[in-house]
Amino acid sequence: MAAPSLASTSERCHEIAQSYLQIEEPLSQIIRETQNAIKLTQKLLLNEIFPRWSPFNGEISFSYNGGKDCQVLLIIYLGCLWEYYKTNMNGQEFPLKTLKAVFIDQDKTFQTLEQFVESTKKRYSLSLYESDRNHTKALSMPEAFHKYLGDQPETKAIVVGIRYADPFAQDLKPIQRTDDGWPDFLRLQPLLHWKLAYIWSFLLYSGEPICGIYSVGFSSLGDINHTLPNPYLAKTNDLPLRYQWEITHGCEGVVNCSPLSSQDSHFQNNEYLPGWYLLDDSLERCGRIKKN
Ligand code: ATP
Numbered sequence: 001m002a003a004p005s006l007a008s009t010s011e012r013c014h015e016i017a018q019s020y021l022q023i024e025e026p027l028s029q030i031i032r033e034t035q036n037a038i039k040l041t042q043k044l045l046l047n048e049i050f051p052r053w054s055p056f057n058g059e060i061s062f063s064y065n066g067g068k069d070c071q072v073l074l075i076i077y078l079g080c081l082w083e084y085y086k087t088n089m090n091g092q093e094f095p096l097k098t099l100k101a102v103f104i105d106q107d108k109t110f111q112t113l114e115q116f117v118e119s120t121k122k123r124y125s126l127s128l129y130e131s132d133r134n135h136t137k138a139l140s141m142p143e144a145f146h147k148y149l150g151d152q153p154e155t156k157a158i159v160v161g162i163r164y165a166d167p168f169a170q171d172l173k174p175i176q177r178t179d180d181g182w183p184d185f186l187r188l189q190p191l192l193h194w195k196l197a198y199i200w201s202f203l204l205y206s207g208e209p210i211c212g213i214y215s216v217g218f219s220s221l222g223d224i225n226h227t228l229p230n231p232y233l234a235k236t237n238d239l240p241l242r243y244q245w246e247i248t249h250g251c252e253g254v255v256n257c258s259p260l261s262s263q264d265s266h267f268q269n270n271e272y273l274p275g276w277y278l279l280d281d282s283l284e285r286c287g288r289i290k291k292n
Pocket residue numbers: 063064065066067068069070071102103104105106159160161162163166219220221222
């Protein structure tokens with residue numbers, strides 16, 4: 001089947017976000033707060049970001065690694081792209097065929113995640129720059145971005161799906177320059193105010209494919225040697241599912257997880273609940289092993 005165009009994908013993502021915003025009953029506290037979080041992200045993109053860095057001329061790139069946070073931001077970003085186009089260029093042809101994105105393949109990642117990135121690259125029409133996959137001489141993040149900007153010098157700003165709950169993120173701002181030691185570009189961070197519960201409520205409602213590794217006890221994805229299923233998701237903890245309404249009444253009516261790769265199939269051991277059973281932001285990275 002031919003991949004959908006960026007225009008039709010953006011329109012679909014706009015419909016997903018609008019559909020979530022129109023939920024009226026039952027309005028759980030999580031859904032109400034998520035609606036407010038979506039509106040703030042949309043406002044940042046449409047009123048603060050797109051008028052300063054055009055989303056249509058290569059100035060903006062999207063940092064994408066297949067994780068849940070950047071996927072949520074990608075859906076909202078594409079929806080805003082559609083709205084911005086309809087408001088400013090209606091009647092003209094949609095000006096982009098692909099969305100410029102960058103994946104820094106730093107360490108060895110889960111094969112399921114790599115396959116998910118590959119399939120969503122087509123699904124969301126990403127023109128994805130992938131950094132050198134030679135793991136024996138992996139570049140640091142700043143080095144990899146330096147190389148990226150050398151290859152794509154028109155890039156002025158990069159969208160990042162970081163949240164306040166992430167390490168060292170509590171003082172970040174939605175728009176800010178990179179720190180010392182990094183190549184100079186603007187970091188666009190319109191997801192900072194999102195809590196873990198908002199991410200899952202929206203993503204499960206969207207019916208979009210979710211990386212399969214989240215279905216077997218993972219709540220945040222680092223490299224393969226430093227990421228384990230989150231112990232707080234052990235089935236013995238008997239956690240409730242908080243998003244049944246979103247799943248049943250959402251855009252597809254089911255959870256749509258990508259298949260586990262052969263390398264990752266041993267995680268299918270039934271001992272852990274899926275990542276979306278975890279509500280507490282402070283426990284999200286408890287499956288991550290600290291690097292020395
Ligand atoms: P998860 O926490 O479940 O792994 P995530 O990967 O989306 O989800 P983080 O790991 O917290 O979130 O990373 C924050 C953001 O930084 C991502 O949303 C993405 O925009 C960017 N990012 C992180 N790692 C990479 C990478 N290797 N390449 C490109 N962008 C990245």
